[in-house]
Amino acid sequence: MSTQAEPNGSDHPIEVVLVTGMSGAGRTTVANVLEDMDWYVVDNLPPQMMRPLVELVARADGALPKIAIVIDAKGRTKYTELQETISDFVDQGLSLRILYLEASDEVLVRRFESTRRPHPLQGDGTLLDGIEAERSQLETLKHRADIIVDTSDLNVHQLSAEVRKRFSDDDTPPLRLTVMSFGFKYGLPKDADHIADVRFLPNPYWIPHLRGHNGLDSDVASFVLEQNGAEEFIERYAATLSTVAEGYLHEGRGYAMIGIGCTGGKHRSVAISERVGKLLSAQTGIPVTVRHRDLGRE
Structure with missing residues (x-):
């Protein structure tokens, strides 16, 4: 269950999570996922600034109800100060969850070697020296953690799915889909994940009384949807996209865009x-936004 903070008697409870743990265990991935889930993410925040941040956000009158604070060794955090700040939260009646990310020494060494970067606490020693120093500093904080995730055997997609499972709520869609109409004459949408071409259907542009209207008008929509193959294409394509959406959910993807094009992007x-x-949307239960890129073009 989420813990909530209500600084200064605010009527808008604030959910706070402190993301910490071993360098190389996946803090950046977690921060990116939470940000995609509409959390307000602050990276490398000094412990002394945690409470002022929560109080400042409280004055936003509920505009930023979920805060994720990422603490890491790169900022040379004094973990004794962090412990004191957490204790201050408790003493003031404020609550937060601590998410601690763990991984084995072998995995952390391999990850740092793959990036060819030194450990932030390594100094003049070896990678293992830095890892051991950080693990020792974080030991007390680890014992206070509400959630411990060992990422040794998790890839980026699996870690993302784990974060979504633990922090999503009924108001956070696991995947956002956008269906965008466009005209091929104006170019393909650069950010489309899938493209469908519906120029195989008769063009209402050549029907005099439909030419000045668009696909949002009932007469144009009826003309298009009544053509041979139109409904069959829609049903089969939606079924295919439902399968794709299931795969995106499994891989922890947060957004996808489907482009559907005709000649000018106004009718079909x-x-x-x-x-x-x-x-x-009816088949998957996933929110779908429909946009029309070229509807307003001359």
Whole structure:
């Protein structure tokens, strides 16, 4: 269950998590995932600034209800000061969760060697010297942790999934999907993960009374969707995207964009995108945003 802080009697409870642990164990990955989940992430914050930060955010009147504070050895953190700050939180009736990331010496050495960077506490010694020094400094903090995650056998995607499982709530969609209509004449969307071409359907542009309208109009949408192959394409494509979305969820991916194009991005692609978006959301339960990139072009 989430612990919450309510500094200065605020009516808006604040959820605070302190992310710490061994260098090389995955703090950056955790911070990125929490940020994608709409947490306000502060990296390398001095312990003395933790409480002022929470109090400052409280004055935002609920605009930033979830704070993740990342503490690491690179900032030369004095862990005795951090312990005192945590104790101060408790004494003041404020609560926070501590997420501690662990990994074996062998794995940490391998990770540092792969990046060709020294351990932040290594100094003139070896990698193991730095790892042992950090492990010793963090021992007391580890015992106070609410959540300990050993990342020795986890890849980036597995760690991301673990964080999402532990910190997601009903208001945090595990995956965001966007379906975007576009016109091929204006170029492909640069950030699209999938592209579908619906120029195989008759173009309403050549129907005089439909030319000045777009795929959001019922007459144009009906014309497009009643064409041979339109509904079959929509059902099969939505089913394919549902399978893809399941894979994205498994891999811990947070966002994907599907582009659906026709010639000008005003008629066919717009109507098909609207239909695919609704069907995909109904099949997966994942929020789907439908956008129309080229609808306003001349």
